[in-house]
Amino acid sequence: MKNILLIALLFSTTFAITQEQAKDSTKVYKKRVLEKIEVDFLTSYYSQDGDNASVTGGIGTEEMTDLATDIVVSIPLNDNDILTINAEISAYTSASSSNLNPFDNDNPSGVTGSPWVESTGDSRKDTWINGNVSYSHSSDDRNKIWSANLNFAAEYDYTSAGIGGSYTWLFNEKNTEFGIKGNAYFDTWNPRTPVELDAFRDTQNLNLGFLGNLDILDQNGNVIDKDGANVWNPLSTVLVDDKTRNTFAFSLSFSQIVNKNAQISFFADFIQQNGWLSSPLQRVYLGDRDNFYIGNPQSIPNYTSSSNRDVFQLADDIERLPDSRVKIPIGMRFNYYINEIFVARTYYRFYTDDWGITSHTAEIEIPIKISDKFTLYPSYRYYTQTAADYFAPYEENLSTQEFYTSDFDLSDFDANQYGFGIKYTDIFTKLHIWKLNLKSVELKYSHYDRSTGLTSDIITLGFNYIFE
């Protein structure tokens, strides 16, 4: 019996080897770039708060929430080609942007507003939608990959159309990778400007329109004579004279497998922007011009305090920034497989631009495989930047400057971010909804602290499915 079994085993093995050799001689096995349709679903909830709202000139509530969802469907068209369709929607409510018109509220004491109170106007919320279609082709030996993509995005006051392409070349037994990428965005503003500047531009007369029905107060709380000499008069009635914003980005990347457990990559972008690069929503209050208000005169001495609920200062101008900007970020990643449990993922970026900003970003994430199915993702990120040449806080810019902003995103600050995530992975994809088999699900939370006082939290939930 043993002999029969042995002969059968030898025969079947020989037959199998012969069959494999026959296959090899006729066709080289080529693995598909993507075996099946994959669907990535990602959703997040973000909230932030701070005291330096840029819409109200660098003071005021920065309270904001955002709910975003992203769906990416990757479809293998054949062995070599993948079509990827990405749809994203992001809906926010923001106290800061609501104060584009701070007087549009339910305050029982009449038409009044405050940088510390959310207005009920339309600008308090918006929805940003984004669609991206990309096509990639890999060569038969999988050493060359090129791709092309089209992009469209829109929100209430902004639309964008983008096009891009990339080429990746792998060599040295796929130990080394070199990539180039280019993207161009052609964007258009539908500018929305602060309500009082809008009104003055339209009438250029304080007795007409929206401002005609309201008392304007001086710094001492006295009602001004609108026909007198000392009246509120914005610096310019030309608010936005160019509605375009174009961005051209060129990227280079280089990756190298260092050894069986480590790999490193370097990448650099060159980004050139031109057009209207400031935000039309953002007010500026200039230190060398008289101040004027609408609302409760008794609250003027406490204007910059969050106890101010009922007086609002009229803007001197919107922010003014140059019509061109060159950004150069240079980054590197180094990942090290420590053992079957720990991996170290590190990231560093140096950034500089011609607006005077220099920044450093450093990040570390340590994935910890606590079982075959569960991985933990603790992470820490540090960020620091210098201020733009044109930044100064509330009432510290001067009318003699060509450019000015009180947007604290362009100020000098540093920030710390702490994150923690957990991922469940099922390589056998047993769980399924309809034809979508769950490959992995991940939940992540991060807390962000900026030295300007802004704090934010984000929670993200992601699902990765295989379509059967």
Added chain:
Amino acid sequence: MKKLIYILIVGGFLTSCVAVKEYEKININDPDMILASRKANKFETTFQSYRESAAGANGGKTGGGCGCN
């Protein structure tokens, strides 16, 4: 700091003179070893680009496509 980066780069290239074979890449091919930002970080990266001046070199936005900086 500069020295450390220099040592990392030079060390990396010297070590990589011998290419790692496909069958030796089991650790390199671990999903957590990917040399890119993880998918779950996509929205975080977006908000960082809104709240910070630096953008790019991380797979996120570079300034186009939104009214952000």
